[in-house]
Amino acid sequence: MATSSVAVGARRSRADRVARAVDHWILPIYVVGVTAYLILPVAVMILFSFNDPTGRSNLVWRGFSLEAWLSPLGRPGLGEAVRNSLVVAFLSTIIATALGTLIALALTRYQFRGRATTNVLIFLPMATPEIVLGASLLTMFVASVQLPIPQGVLFPLNIRTILIAHIMFNISFVVVTVKARLSNFPRNLEEAAMDLGANEWTTFWKVTFPLILPGILAAALLAFSLSIDDYVVTAFTSGQTETFPLFIYGSQLRGIPVQVNVIGTIIFGSAVLLVLLTTLWQRRVAARDYGAGV
Amino acid sequence: MRRALHLRAAAPYLLLLPGLLWLVVFYVYPAFQMFLTSLWTGNLDTGYQQTWNWGIYQEAITEYWPWLARSIIYGGLATILAFALGFPLAYAIAFRGGQYKNVLLFLVIAPFFTSFLLRTISWKIILADSGLVLGPLKQIGILPEEFRLLATPAAVIAGITYNFLPFMTLPLYVALEKIDKRLIEAAEDLYAGPWRPQGTVAGLAIGGVLGLVVGLVMDYGPFALSIPFGLAGAAIGTWLISQAFIRVTLPLALPGIFAGSLLTFIPAVGDFVNAELLGNPQSLMIGNVIQARYLQVTDYPTASALSFILMLAILIGLFIYARIIGTEELTGASI
Numbered sequence: 001m002a003t004s005s006v007a008v009g010a011r012r013s014r015a016d017r018v019a020r021a022v023d024h025w026i027l028p029i030y031v032v033g034v035t036a037y038l039i040l041p042v043a044v045m046i047l048f049s050f051n052d053p054t055g056r057s058n059l060v061w062r063g064f065s066l067e068a069w070l071s072p073l074g075r076p077g078l079g080e081a082v083r084n085s086l087v088v089a090f091l092s093t094i095i096a097t098a099l100g101t102l103i104a105l106a107l108t109r110y111q112f113r114g115r116a117t118t119n120v121l122i123f124l125p126m127a128t129p130e131i132v133l134g135a136s137l138l139t140m141f142v143a144s145v146q147l148p149i150p151q152g153v154l155f156p157l158n159i160r161t162i163l164i165a166h167i168m169f170n171i172s173f174v175v176v177t178v179k180a181r182l183s184n185f186p187r188n189l190e191e192a193a194m195d196l197g198a199n200e201w202t203t204f205w206k207v208t209f210p211l212i213l214p215g216i217l218a219a220a221l222l223a224f225s226l227s228i229d230d231y232v233v234t235a236f237t238s239g240q241t242e243t244f245p246l247f248i249y250g251s252q253l254r255g256i257p258v259q260v261n262v263i264g265t266i267i268f269g270s271a272v273l274l275v276l277l278t279t280l281w282q283r284r285v286a287a288r289d290y291g292a293g294v
Numbered sequence: 295m296r297r298a299l300h301l302r303a304a305a306p307y308l309l310l311l312p313g314l315l316w317l318v319v320f321y322v323y324p325a326f327q328m329f330l331t332s333l334w335t336g337n338l339d340t341g342y343q344q345t346w347n348w349g350i351y352q353e354a355i356t357e358y359w360p361w362l363a364r365s366i367i368y369g370g371l372a373t374i375l376a377f378a379l380g381f382p383l384a385y386a387i388a389f390r391g392g393q394y395k396n397v398l399l400f401l402v403i404a405p406f407f408t409s410f411l412l413r414t415i416s417w418k419i420i421l422a423d424s425g426l427v428l429g430p431l432k433q434i435g436i437l438p439e440e441f442r443l444l445a446t447p448a449a450v451i452a453g454i455t456y457n458f459l460p461f462m463t464l465p466l467y468v469a470l471e472k473i474d475k476r477l478i479e480a481a482e483d484l485y486a487g488p489w490r491p492q493g494t495v496a497g498l499a500i501g502g503v504l505g506l507v508v509g510l511v512m513d514y515g516p517f518a519l520s521i522p523f524g525l526a527g528a529a530i531g532t533w534l535i536s537q538a539f540i541r542v543t544l545p546l547a548l549p550g551i552f553a554g555s556l557l558t559f560i561p562a563v564g565d566f567v568n569a570e571l572l573g574n575p576q577s578l579m580i581g582n583v584i585q586a587r588y589l590q591v592t593d594y595p596t597a598s599a600l601s602f603i604l605m606l607a608i609l610i611g612l613f614i615y616a617r618i619i620g621t622e623e624l625t626g627a628s629i
Contacts, residue, residue: 018533027386034383035401038459041416042408059419099313110306118310125321127612128605129564131581135588135601139331140324168320171313229409231567236588248411256415264412271407
């Protein structure tokens with residue numbers, strides 16, 4: 001009895017020692033290593049935005065220079081591509097966020113027939129490889145010339161067809177993000193508002209909407225970053241129109257200008273800043289709600 | 295009163311209508327059109343006819359099965375490697391993150407804020423023959439001068455693994471974070487100690503087989519990687535994996551494992567950018583074929599057939615997956 005408990009004690013303490021060593025050394029080193037692996041390409045991209053732009057391509061370090069930063073759009077076609085990317089990202093974000101939020105509201109607040117089908121229809125675009133999304137849209141746009149619709153709506157391909165495609169793949173991501181926010185929504189607040197005489201319309205805009213706004217903003221942020229970064233679907237739906245990712249891919253063969261890294265760094269910096277600001281804002285809102293006893 | 299009731303019953307459908315209509319017109323219908331297009335005959339100059347040429351599917355598969363098989367192997371390997379890298383990371387953030395939890399999560403998703411093309415091009419710089427990684431190793435003589443990573447299958451798989459690692463890590467983190475830590479403590483109190491000798495054997499077997507497959511796919515020969523991978527697996531199985539982990543943590547993390555592997559495998563199989571930028575002509579994937587057939591050769595029927603086969607293969611896989619874990623879990627767990 002006594003010996004076995006001693007043996008168990010010895011075994012446990014050795015296991016404890018290993019566990020402690022793992023906790024104190026191996027896991028932290030591992031985490032630092034993997035996050036460094038995740039961030040390394042981003043760091044290289046930022047570093048190479050300060051490369052001397054004299055050479056043909058931007059694959060070898062030639063020395064520090066601010067030249068590209070002083071003329072970030074100083075390459076033929078780059079300004080046009082960035083402008084197209086921003087237009088598509090803004091419009092597709094606004095439209096997809098509106099459509100997706102309505103679906104999320106329907107899914108979380110109502111019981112109705114066809115719910116399971118709706119869920120599957122929302123899920124499928126996220127579970128389809130991008131190349132299939134782009135390819136099927138391309139065949140549809142090409143075949144649409146035989147359909148009885150006004151000419152020029154779906155073909156030839158231009159910025160309008162890119163926008164259609166981006167709204168399509170963004171809707172599902174918006175639904176999923178807003179749904180997550182709505183699923184633990186405090187319904188009693190709405191009931192309280194109605195008890196106090198507010199009608200459904202007033203209740204929605206004064207109570208529901210402010211509470212789900214962070215979820216909607218998170219969804220919009222996600223949609224914007226998916227859209228501005230999209231290469232695959234855009235390549236199939238763009239025709240002659242160029243966006244920023246298409247510009248990168250196109251110049252990849254003849255050598256990428258340093259300006260591309262500058263624009264990439266600016267996009268990265270703005271996204272990081274936006275996320276930080278929304279996080280701080282949400283914390284303040286949460287702190288205020290806590291203070292008010294909600 | 296009656297009218298108000300009608301309106302209430304119609305409300306969910308009114309909310310759904312615009313968004314679902316968009317998905318039906320621009321997702322479901324194009325998929326159907328792609329199927330019809332695959333059965334066309336002709337070319338862009340003389341025009342196409344709907345000839346219901348079913349033989350194209352057999353032709354496409356016999357001609358392109360090596361690319362299909364390679365896509366599945368590369369995608370599968372990238373998924374397994376992303377799991378091997380992402381699970382300990384998600385575990386560390388969920389269980390030991392402490393005050394750094396949010397910072398670490400932020401670092402995991404930070405790559406998303408950069409263009410993935412630029413990130414892949416960065417790998418080109420990093421992995422170059424005398425670049426950041428290989429240059430120093432060659433200089434001190436660890437690697438022979440002619441060793442290269444760029445333009446090899448290894449670079450393609452590493453690139454895909456890198457690209458989709460956050461998709462694997464985040465669902466794993468969500469699942470691990472939800473686990474009630476008291477369950478694990480209870481298991482440990484109930485003597486769910488080290489998992490020996492089964493852990494050693496399992497680690498050796500899993501590591502060895504994985505090393506064998508990776509070594510063969512990446513052209514390093516059967517044993518170059520299976521021995522170190524097997525030894526590492528055995529060490530992990532012996533010292534790190536406890537019975538509490540096998541019987542409590544792992545089963546509770548299953549929804550995250552399912553979601554993460556789906557979110558990694560599906561885009562990985564269809565990817566063509568990594569193969570194009572980091573690979574060589576012998577490491578091209580089915581995505582490269584589809585892209586070239588559509589955009590360069592404008593052979594729409596073959597391209598549509600291949601694209602339809604890819605979609606069908608993934609849908610069948612998903613259906614089997616859904617039967618195992620349930621639709622709600624599948625559609626809900628992907629958050």
